[in-house]
Amino acid sequence: NAGVTQTPKFQVLKTGQSMTLQCAQDMNHEYMSWYRQDPGMGLRLIHYSVGAGITDQGEVPNGYNVSRSTTEDFPLRLLSAAPSQTSVYFCASSFSAANQPQHFGDGTRLSIL
Amino acid sequence: GENVEQHPSTLSVQEGDSAVIKCTYSDSASNYFPWYKQELGKGPQLIIDIRSNVGEKKDQRIAVTLNKTAKHFSLHITETQPEDSAVYFCAAERSFGGGKLIFGQGTELSVKP
Numbered sequence: 029n030a031g032v033t034q035t036p037k038f039q040v041l042k043t044g045q046s047m048t049l050q051c052a053q054d055m056n057h058e059y060m061s062w063y064r065q066d067p068g069m070g071l072r073l074i075h076y077s078v079g080a081g082i083t084d085q086g087e088v089p090n091g092y093n094v095s096r097s098t099t100e101d102f103p104l105r106l107l108s109a110a111p112s113q114t115s116v117y118f119c120a121s122s123f124s125a126a127n128q129p130q131h132f133g134d135g136t137r138l139s140i141l
Numbered sequence: 142g143e144n145v146e147q148h149p150s151t152l153s154v155q156e157g158d159s160a161v162i163k164c165t166y167s168d169s170a171s172n173y174f175p176w177y178k179q180e181l182g183k184g185p186q187l188i189i190d191i192r193s194n195v196g197e198k199k200d201q202r203i204a205v206t207l208n209k210t211a212k213h214f215s216l217h218i219t220e221t222q223p224e225d226s227a228v229y230f231c232a233a234e235r236s237f238g239g240g241k242l243i244f245g246q247g248t249e250l251s252v253k254p
Contacts, residue, residue, distance in 0.1 A: 132184030
């Protein structure tokens with residue numbers, strides 16, 4: 029099993045550009061989520077999904093969209109990139125949403141110029 | 142809002158010594174407390190977790206203690222080794238919290254040979 033796979037690993041964007049961060053898991057997990065990690069602030073939840081077709085907002089959702097058309101995939105879209113979105117983005121999955129260990133990918137390092 | 146405070150932000154110990162990292166949470170409904178280890182360039186990896194019906198849990202050199210009355214929980218690493226050097230994060234989640242982890246700010250542990 030590959031676990032949680034994130035692509036790309038690195039990306040540089042210009043302000044105003046859009047892009048999609050990909051996340052896929054092969055563990056048949058129902059729950060998937062996206063976090064951003066900024067220095068000194070831990071990880072903050074952006075969006076999450078408790079199953080295919082169901083998504084909801086986390087702590088810092090503004091500027092990001094998600095969809096969950098399959099159990100395996102949970103892409104994160106930046107609609108119009110801003111310098112404040114420069115961060116490291118992590119996707120995670122777990123068997124369910126009820127106090128379960130979450131498995132993280134290795135992240136996408138995103139710079140917005 | 143919900144908050145998790147983690148201390149210290151950096152910790153340096155000699156190989157073989159013990160290391161202790163402490164977290165305080167604000168949401169009294171929190172019921173699940175995982176600890177993650179993050180190595181450079183990697184995603185966080187679960188190392189141990191504890192639920193509120195348990196006061197202490199141990200796994201080889203790692204232990205976690207929980208004081209629900211004081212809303213404190215701590216990570217204890219004994220007989221530290223250089224490979225324990227990493228950033229450690231605590232987190233808290235409500236019962237049936239929808240997988241929404243609230244993370245602490247992280248502790249950078251350095252174990253000197």
